[in-house]
Amino acid sequence: MFSFTRLVLLVTLAVSASASCIHNTSLMRRQIAEEGTVEVSTFGYTGSKGPLLWATLEAENELCRTGKVQSPINLDDTISKATEAPVVAFNNVEEAEFENLGTTLEVLATGVTTFAGKEFTLAQFHMHTPSEHRIAEEYFPLEIHMVHEAADGSIAVIALPFQLTEDNSTLELLTAVTENIEAIRVPGTVGRTGALDFTEITEIIQTTPLFQYTGSLTTPPCAEGLTFLVLEQPLPLNVATYNKIKSIIKFNARYTQNTSGQDNFLAAATVFANEQDGVSQSQSCDCGPGGENPAPTSPAQPPVEDKATTGAHEPAPTGANNHENIPAAEACAMQCKGKRWVPDAFL
Numbered sequence: 001m002f003s004f005t006r007l008v009l010l011v012t013l014a015v016s017a018s019a020s021c022i023h024n025t026s027l028m029r030r031q032i033a034e035e036g037t038v039e040v041s042t043f044g045y046t047g048s049k050g051p052l053l054w055a056t057l058e059a060e061n062e063l064c065r066t067g068k069v070q071s072p073i074n075l076d077d078t079i080s081k082a083t084e085a086p087v088v089a090f091n092n093v094e095e096a097e098f099e100n101l102g103t104t105l106e107v108l109a110t111g112v113t114t115f116a117g118k119e120f121t122l123a124q125f126h127m128h129t130p131s132e133h134r135i136a137e138e139y140f141p142l143e144i145h146m147v148h149e150a151a152d153g154s155i156a157v158i159a160l161p162f163q164l165t166e167d168n169s170t171l172e173l174l175t176a177v178t179e180n181i182e183a184i185r186v187p188g189t190v191g192r193t194g195a196l197d198f199t200e201i202t203e204i205i206q207t208t209p210l211f212q213y214t215g216s217l218t219t220p221p222c223a224e225g226l227t228f229l230v231l232e233q234p235l236p237l238n239v240a241t242y243n244k245i246k247s248i249i250k251f252n253a254r255y256t257q258n259t260s261g262q263d264n265f266l267a268a269a270t271v272f273a274n275e276q277d278g279v280s281q282s283q284s285c286d287c288g289p290g291g292e293n294p295a296p297t298s299p300a301q302p303p304v305e306d307k308a309t310t311g312a313h314e315p316a317p318t319g320a321n322n323h324e325n326i327p328a329a330e331a332c333a334m335q336c337k338g339k340r341w342v343p344d345a346f347l
């Protein structure tokens with residue numbers, strides 16, 4: 001049972017997380033849209049809506065740039081295998097709703113997976129092209145995420161990588177899912193799959209080694225604490241099916257994240273960039289408790305040599321990366337917020 005506080009938190013998250021990996025869970029209930037349509041995402045995978053800037057889209061997305069237990073990751077020998085097999089009971093159906101959320105294609109499937117003594121209810125499964133996880137650095141053309149939620153709100157994702165085949169074979173379930181895929185070519189449209197029989201995939205999930213690790217949503221708000229179970233052996237995918245899926249999804253893979261527990265790459269890059277600019281995180285600014293009232297403790301702009309006396313004739317340096325162009329107070333304000341100063345012209 002949810003506490004009120006938890007409910008408020010979940011509702012808060014739900015407001016900001018449109019059409020993400022947690023779509024249709026309590027973290028993000030399905031949006032009510034016009035009959036036959038579905039709400040499309042507010043984030044994306046390119047430019048100003050892309051993964052490098054997700055944290056700037058909504059305040060709730062802060063973990064996207066600061067979280068240390070983020071997904072996806074590279075799966076290698078340092079990542080453990082699940083010591084028990086999940087017990088999977090997906091419901092076979094004559095057809096299921098198939099949605100184009102703009103950032104992914106999603107099937108509303110149902111079922112229950114029991115793992116680590118807990119029952120997780122399947123909410124949906126959706127696709128990423130190319131894969132988000134890598135195995136021994138290798139990426140794959142397609143990855144399916146089967147998103148489950150337990151009664152206590154914890155989330156488990158069974159991730160299925162796919163590899164292209166030379167003999168044209170494909171997981172039959174995928175053929176059935178994509179039978180009417182042309183009907184949902186436009187973001188926001190809803191169609192139907194063919195008949196879904198989960199017998200084959202159930203057998204594979206229950207008998208094949210699975211990487212197990214704790215990570216995050218691979219979409220905003222990048223919330224952490226999810227259990228990922230990733231199939232070690234990719235499943236078969238033929239070229240025609242792959243090309244159909246890819247032509248609609250285009251590209252929807254978040255970049256590989258830091259090793260679990262280490263600094264978020266975006267936070268590390270911010271520190272590095274500021275240091276490259278000659279504006280040290282610790283030496284130039286007094287950020288105060290909680291980062292309030294940032295102020296330069298010493299001139300953020302080093303003294304400029306008097307060229308008249310040195311006889312130097314090179315032009316004064318210009319450009320976005322030159323710290324001499326950064327107003328000291330503004331540079332410190334940005335530093336104290338953990339952001340890099342960027343001139344207006346670049347925003």
Ligand SMILES: [Zn+2]
Nearest residue numbers: 021126145218
């Ligand atoms: Zn996903």
